[in-house]
Amino acid sequence: MKKIYQIKALLLVMTIAVLATSCKTEKVLPQKEALKDITGSWQVIKATRNGTDLTSIIDFSAFKINFASGGYTLVNRLPFLVNQDGAFALDDPQYPYKITFTAAGKTPIATAFTYPIVNGKRQLSLTFSPGCTNNSYVYVLQKVN
Numbered sequence: 001m002k003k004i005y006q007i008k009a010l011l012l013v014m015t016i017a018v019l020a021t022s023c024k025t026e027k028v029l030p031q032k033e034a035l036k037d038i039t040g041s042w043q044v045i046k047a048t049r050n051g052t053d054l055t056s057i058i059d060f061s062a063f064k065i066n067f068a069s070g071g072y073t074l075v076n077r078l079p080f081l082v083n084q085d086g087a088f089a090l091d092d093p094q095y096p097y098k099i100t101f102t103a104a105g106k107t108p109i110a111t112a113f114t115y116p117i118v119n120g121k122r123q124l125s126l127t128f129s130p131g132c133t134n135n136s137y138v139y140v141l142q143k144v145n
Contacts, residue, residue: 035093036115041066042124042141044078049137064144072101079137081109081128099126 044060046053054060062076073085084103090096090113099113112127124141 033094036090036096038067038090038115038124039069041075041144043144044139045123045142046140047137049135065141079130080139081111081126081130082106 041064043064044055046055047058047060048054058078060078063078063080064075065080066073066075067088070087070089071085072088074080074083077083082101082103084106086101086103086106088102089100091098091100091110096113096115098110100108100110102108109128114125116123116125121142124139126139126141127136128139129136
């Protein structure tokens with residue numbers, strides 16, 4: 001009988017030891033998000049105004065916006081947030097929600113900005129109202145290779 005208590009006590013001590021060593025917490029370091037790099041030439045692949053698709057109505061193929069080292073240039077201008085070349089800035093390089101365009105000699109204009117990956121390709125989505133606040137445009141751009 002005494003041996004049974006010894007075996008039970010030994011099992012209890014072993015169980016506690018196993019539980020104590022299995023409860024180690026590992027420090028998980030958060031992954032640092034990469035800075036968003038939008039340098040390059042981008043073209044419109046989809047455009048809407050007030051929810052109406054404009055892509056089949058207007059030829060956007062010639063319009064491009066080129067981003068390079070803090071500046072941008074517009075090629076074959078269309079209705080856009082700005083109408084002159086200038087500088088741009090993201091509100092947060094890691095988690096951008098706004099992009100600000102500053103045309104040469106003009107007041108900075110900020111707009112909503114998303115940077116999703118769709119079908120394996122990075123896209124830019126810009127929402128803006130040029131001039132008339134009753135019209136809301138959404139341009140989805142994709143990098144030109």
